Amino acid sequence: MSDNYKDWPLKIPFALWGYRTSIKTATGATPYYLVYRMEAIHPIELEVPSLTILLERQVPEADWIQARYDSLVLLDERRLNALYQVRLYQKRIERAFNKKVKPRKIKEGDLMLKSVRALLPIDTWGKFKPNWAGPYLRKRILTGGAVRLTDLDGNDFSNPTNPDQLKKYYP
Known part of the structure; x- marks a missing residue:
């Protein structure tokens, strides 16, 4: 992405944005969602409105507040789901690691x-x-x-x- 070695610091925000808004295998959620309790709106969605943006513009403010409150209530459930995903991911990694382990026949006194x-x-x-x-x-x-x-x-x-x-x- 960078043209020369001097402009790479300018590209860091874009790389971080991509990292924070992509779904991670371990948690099943984006880091942005786990921190801010809502999915990120990509800058391109402000230029070319997506279905999410169009629906939010047509919803009255009272209904939007109620929907936001409902999503906050469900946040603990999503975080527990992310924790469950982490545990499943760790078990999967452990199984893959244990396939390569060779048992040793060593006993006390050797x-x-x-x-x-x-x-x-x-x-x-x-x-x-x-x-x-x-x-x-x-x-x-x-x-x-x-x-x-x-x-x-x-x-x-x-x-x-x-x-x-x-x-x-x-x-």
């Missing part, structure tokens, strides 16, 4: 390697820093799937570890 994610000074290790530390003993599996580790001397780690950061060690 030897594990833990990934090293802490930043080390570049001048000491550089690209030769170790990716895995260990071996450690898998002491206990917690209810959420987290793991308690101990080193081979029997010293416990203070924090549980996510199983994604572990791999089985074969001596």
